[in-house]
Amino acid sequence: MEKTLKKYFPVFVLPTLIAFSFSFLIPFIQGVYLSFCNFTTVGNAKWVGLSNYKLAFSAGEGFGRAFLFTAAFTLVAVVTINVLAFLVALLLTRKLRGTNFFRTVFFMPNLIGGIVLGYTWQQMINAVLHQHGVTIVSDPTYGFIGLVLLMNWQMVGYMMIIYIAGLQNVPGELIEAAQIDGATAMQTLFRVKIPMVMPSITICIFLTLSNSFKLFDQNLALTAGAPMKKTQMLALNIYDTFYGKNGYQGVGQAKAVVFFVIVAAIVVAQLLVTRRKEVEQ
Amino acid sequence: MKRKIVSLALAAALSMTLLAGCGKADGDKNAGTDTNDQNEDTTKPSEEGNAEGSVYYMNFKPEVDAIWQDIAKAYTTETGVPVKVVTAASGQYEATLRTEIAGTNAPTLFQINGPVGYESWKDYCLDLSDTDIYENLSDQSLAVTGEDGGVYGIPYTVEAYGIIYNNAIMDKYFALDGAVVKSTDEINSYDTLKAVVEDMTAKKAELGIEGVFASTSLLPGEDWRWQTHLANLPIYYEYKDKGVGDLAEIEFTYAENYKNVLDLYMDNSVSEKGLLGSVDVATSMAEFALGQCAMVQNGNWGWSQISEVSGNTVKAEDVKFMPIYFGVDDENQGLCIGTENFWSINSQASEENIKATKDFLTWLTTSDEGKGFMSKSTDEGGLGNAAPFTTFTEEERSSDPLAVEMYKWMESGKTSVSWNFTSFPSQTFKDNFGNALLEYANGNMSWDEVEAYVIEQWAAEKAAAAPQ
Numbered sequence: 174m175e176k177t178l179k180k181y182f183p184v185f186v187l188p189t190l191i192a193f194s195f196s197f198l199i200p201f202i203q204g205v206y207l208s209f210c211n212f213t214t215v216g217n218a219k220w221v222g223l224s225n226y227k228l229a230f231s232a233g234e235g236f237g238r239a240f241l242f243t244a245a246f247t248l249v250a251v252v253t254i255n256v257l258a259f260l261v262a263l264l265l266t267r268k269l270r271g272t273n274f275f276r277t278v279f280f281m282p283n284l285i286g287g288i289v290l291g292y293t294w295q296q297m298i299n300a301v302l303h304q305h306g307v308t309i310v311s312d313p314t315y316g317f318i319g320l321v322l323l324m325n326w327q328m329v330g331y332m333m334i335i336y337i338a339g340l341q342n343v344p345g346e347l348i349e350a351a352q353i354d355g356a357t358a359m360q361t362l363f364r365v366k367i368p369m370v371m372p373s374i375t376i377c378i379f380l381t382l383s384n385s386f387k388l389f390d391q392n393l394a395l396t397a398g399a400p401m402k403k404t405q406m407l408a409l410n411i412y413d414t415f416y417g418k419n420g421y422q423g424v425g426q427a428k429a430v431v432f433f434v435i436v437a438a439i440v441v442a443q444l445l446v447t448r449r450k451e452v453e454q
Numbered sequence: 455m456k457r458k459i460v461s462l463a464l465a466a467a468l469s470m471t472l473l474a475g476c477g478k479a480d481g482d483k484n485a486g487t488d489t490n491d492q493n494e495d496t497t498k499p500s501e502e503g504n505a506e507g508s509v510y511y512m513n514f515k516p517e518v519d520a521i522w523q524d525i526a527k528a529y530t531t532e533t534g535v536p537v538k539v540v541t542a543a544s545g546q547y548e549a550t551l552r553t554e555i556a557g558t559n560a561p562t563l564f565q566i567n568g569p570v571g572y573e574s575w576k577d578y579c580l581d582l583s584d585t586d587i588y589e590n591l592s593d594q595s596l597a598v599t600g601e602d603g604g605v606y607g608i609p610y611t612v613e614a615y616g617i618i619y620n621n622a623i624m625d626k627y628f629a630l631d632g633a634v635v636k637s638t639d640e641i642n643s644y645d646t647l648k649a650v651v652e653d654m655t656a657k658k659a660e661l662g663i664e665g666v667f668a669s670t671s672l673l674p675g676e677d678w679r680w681q682t683h684l685a686n687l688p689i690y691y692e693y694k695d696k697g698v699g700d701l702a703e704i705e706f707t708y709a710e711n712y713k714n715v716l717d718l719y720m721d722n723s724v725s726e727k728g729l730l731g732s733v734d735v736a737t738s739m740a741e742f743a744l745g746q747c748a749m750v751q752n753g754n755w756g757w758s759q760i761s762e763v764s765g766n767t768v769k770a771e772d773v774k775f776m777p778i779y780f781g782v783d784d785e786n787q788g789l790c791i792g793t794e795n796f797w798s799i800n801s802q803a804s805e806e807n808i809k810a811t812k813d814f815l816t817w818l819t820t821s822d823e824g825k826g827f828m829s830k831s832t833d834e835g836g837l838g839n840a841a842p843f844t845t846f847t848e849e850e851r852s853s854d855p856l857a858v859e860m861y862k863w864m865e866s867g868k869t870s871v872s873w874n875f876t877s878f879p880s881q882t883f884k885d886n887f888g889n890a891l892l893e894y895a896n897g898n899m900s901w902d903e904v905e906a907y908v909i910e911q912w913a914a915e916k917a918a919a920a921p922q
Contacts (some may be wrong), residue, residue, distance in 0.1 A: 215556050
């Protein structure tokens with residue numbers, strides 16, 4: 174078996190490899206190359222060396238500020254989304270009536286596009302804030318809370334499904350044994366269930382972390398960075414650089430490369446840490 | 455053994471799907487060309503048209519997309535040359551163009567917004583100095599020219615903006631006891647305008663309006679009427695004082711006048727100041743159309759937005775323009791008239807396509823049918839353009855009520871304010887300006903801070919836009 178697989182490995186991997194190179198590898202390499210160029214469209218690039226990177230980190234670009242806002246948002250979003258999703262998953266694995274219906278309902282927001290959600294929530298949040306004579310762009314705190322609410326609403330259902338799958342795979346014997354040994358519900362949860370669903374937690378934290386860090390549509394639609402770019406996240410900052418200034422496409426591209434490195438570093442670190450906590454069944 | 459079969463089957467299924475995926479795409483493509491071939495067989499002219507090249511126009515204005523599609527059809531029917539029109543979503547023109555022009559079937563005709571836009575697209579702009587449309591331009595100085603003296607952008611419309619007012623509501627006010635003035639002719643300076651507006655606000659219950667001005671839309675992305683159009687006035691006067699057409703650094707000499715006008719808009723508006731961050735342009739145009747306010751700052755393109763609102767109470771004959779009285783040279787100041795719509799031809803398109811595109815533009819500006827499309831008002835299926843070409847006679851001028859007003863003001867002997875915002879440093883500058891205005895409206899920034907910020911941003915963005 175092993176031998177045959179090894180023999181046919183190139184045949185099986187080739188179609189995927191071709192697709193992968195065309196849709197990912199080549200554009201990625203071209204993207205890195207463009208970050209060292211001055212260009213209007215990808216066809217007419219001129220090599221300029223490191224100057225794009227120097228400009229990307231200059232004070233007026235607000236890259237650092239966007240990074241801090243993104244980091245703060247990611248921290249809050251990852252914690253709230255995962256805690257909420259896990260609680261809902263616990264509730265919906267209790268064999269209540271209508272469990273499937275609730276699971277579907279909680280999952281549905283995930284099927285709506287980010288831009289639509291952003292505008293919808295902007296209207297809803299403004300409708301509430303109007304009664305106090307303010308709008309979501311009056312204060313960056315509102316924008317921050319709005320983004321957290323929106324992301325929770327959208328992501329909790331998805332993470333819930335993953336947690337449900339994890340919880341259903343916890344062996345019944347283990348829980349039964351814990352109960353016979355006199356463990357309380359809390360002890361069963363923290364000592365048995367959570368260690369057993371660690372693989373799900375790894376995946377969920379990975380998904381929420383990378384999605385929150387790379388958030389764009391929702392940010393653009395909800396506040397577009399207003400007021401004064403105080404709610405501008407990294408992806409939106411890159412977009413604004415790319416399209417907002419003449420001759421700054423290369424700088425936007427340089428920022429995008431830096432952005433990639435940051436996201437990759439954070440995500441790899443997270444995977445290493447949570448992987449270590451996983452237990453073999 | 456069983457597992458082996460299963461995994462082999464899975465692997466096979468996977469590669470089949472991939473192959474099938476590719477195969478299907480190919481099949482579709484073939485099917486597509488097949489039908490095209492058939493079309494060309496049945497309609498001979500279009501095949502000949504293909505040999506002569508084709509036109510691909512990247513349209514800037516979503517509101518006239520349907521009309522452009524009609525124009526494309528009419529031209530193809532008449533000449534057999536295929537015309538494709540694609541409209542970019544509002545605010546996405548530059549982004550869409552950037553993607554499209556890099557592709558294989560790039561647009562042959564696109565739009566730039568003036569000298570700053572030319573700077574960004576100069577690698578793609580063809581010299582148009584030998585074309586008919588440049589020959590026919592009524593004022594050749596309106597065209598965008600490069601450092602080498604070539605002509606790279608031809609304006610296809612002239613537009614005006616100012617304060618649009620609803621004459622029916624104004625007449626109602628003039629009939630009231632104790633009205634400050636008795637006719638709109640007497641409103642001829644910032645001070646009178648302010649007195650009238652404030653008096654109208656005090657009597658808004660009697661007038662049946664919710665505010666004198668439509669809400670100042672400060673929602674991010676919807677603030678161009680203030681950070682671009684209104685901001686043109688202080689810059690116009692500053693350039694005029696200094697006798698220049700562009701500055702690396704501004705003093706914002708007329709910041710106080712700008713603030714006065716903006717305050718007048720915001721303090722006498724339909725919406726509370728704190729809520730302006732949630733208002734978009736469509737909302738404020740709807741307020742005007744529904745008769746909830748008497749005035750709104752916008753341009754002649756706004757007529758279609760007014761007339762299309764359902765439940766619209768404003769009659770065409772009641773829609774009038776007055777200049778944005780700025781308190782500097784009110785006696786002589788007219789409307790702000792200019793353009794930021796210039797046609798450019800893609801210099802990297804093929805010879806045949808360039809020729810087809812030039813012919814298309816000639817047809818549009820010289821043939822009766824083309825001119826009809828250009829100048830008829832949007833209600834009648836035209837673009838409503840006030841086309842600045844000598845080929846248009848007086849009768850062929852746009853019949854939009856606001857365009858009619860524009861001609862009236864142009865001929866009134868007042869000095870039109872030119873559009874200097876085409877020299878604004880960048881979109882980022884405008885967005886930052888708008889952000890600062892929002893903070894000012896929300897009370898988070900004082901006017902002095904806004905003023906300092908605008909001066910600083912202008913210098914920073916001008917420096918950033920300078921060739922590296």
